[in-house]
Amino acid sequence: KNEVEQSPQNLTAQEGEFITINCSYSVGISALHWLQQHPGGGIVSLFMLSSGKKKHGRLIATINIQEKHSSLHITASHPRDSAVYICAVLSYNQGGKLIFGQGTELSVKP
Amino acid sequence: GAVVSQHPSRVICKSGTSVKIECRSLDFQATTMFWYRQFPKQSLMLMATSNEGSKATYEQGVEKDKFLINHASLTLSTLTVTSAHPEDSSFYICSARRDTYSPLHFGNGTRLTVT
Numbered sequence: 001k002n003e004v005e006q007s008p009q010n011l012t013a014q015e016g017e018f019i020t021i022n023c024s025y026s027v028g029i030s031a032l033h034w035l036q037q038h039p040g041g042g043i044v045s046l047f048m049l050s051s052g053k054k055k056h057g058r059l060i061a062t063i064n065i066q067e068k069h070s071s072l073h074i075t076a077s078h079p080r081d082s083a084v085y086i087c088a089v090l091s092y093n094q095g096g097k098l099i100f101g102q103g104t105e106l107s108v109k110p
Numbered sequence: 111g112a113v114v115s116q117h118p119s120r121v122i123c124k125s126g127t128s129v130k131i132e133c134r135s136l137d138f139q140a141t142t143m144f145w146y147r148q149f150p151k152q153s154l155m156l157m158a159t160s161n162e163g164s165k166a167t168y169e170q171g172v173e174k175d176k177f178l179i180n181h182a183s184l185t186l187s188t189l190t191v192t193s194a195h196p197e198d199s200s201f202y203i204c205s206a207r208r209d210t211y212s213p214l215h216f217g218n219g220t221r222l223t224v225t
Contacts, residue, residue, distance in 0.1 A: 030210075031211075033213075035216070040218070041148075041201055041203070041219040041221065042216070042218035042219060043203060043205075043216035043218075043219070044216070045213050045214055045215060045216065048213045048214075086153060086154070090210075097144075097156060097159065098144075098156070098214070100154050101153065102152075102153050103153050
């Protein structure tokens with residue numbers, strides 16, 4: 001079993017829909033990252049969380065440390081949100097390395 | 111915001127040659143840089159962790175003589191793929207951070223094709 005599990009692996013939505021991507025992890029962490037990778041390959045760091053909730057525009061990220069679970073929400077989704085979303089955790093007993101989830105491929109149809 | 115520049119974005123080389131990829135932090139000093147490799151439809155695989163002024167720490171299974179990493183300054187790390195072979199063709203990405211508690215910033219990646 002992977003130390004970081006994302007669900008779903010693939011997601012197709014209609015423009016305007018509310019989207020949730022989930023991330024569960026099994027290791028102790030000092031922080032969790034949500035990353036966005038576009039088809040060209042470049043990666044953008046969306047959020048770095050260690051507790052609670054963060055919001056940036058239409059994106060919201062939450063984390064529950066006790067349950068070892070995080071969610072990324074996209075409100076009023078748009079075709080330009082189509083990308084791979086990756087959850088990565090900073091494990092405090094792995095020398096500061098990130099452990100990556102497998103990614104969620106999101107496609108938003110107009 | 112902080113930016114990490116990776117160059118080149120795309121390179122095609124012949125088998126047996128060496129290729130150097132640069133990763134620069136443009137507006138912050140990066141004490142640590144990471145190098146990843148990504149195969150199609152897969153997540154990132156950490157190759158090595160590079161701390162300024164010291165030798166890189168390679169992940170298990172990554173050949174340090176094949177993938178030479180140098181982090182000579184707080185703003186530049188380089189990955190050199192030596193004696194490249196077609197199986198080295200892949201997407202290579204770097205990331206950098208100011209310190210352990212700072213966000214990670216990623217380069218745009220380098221697509222290497224070895225013919």
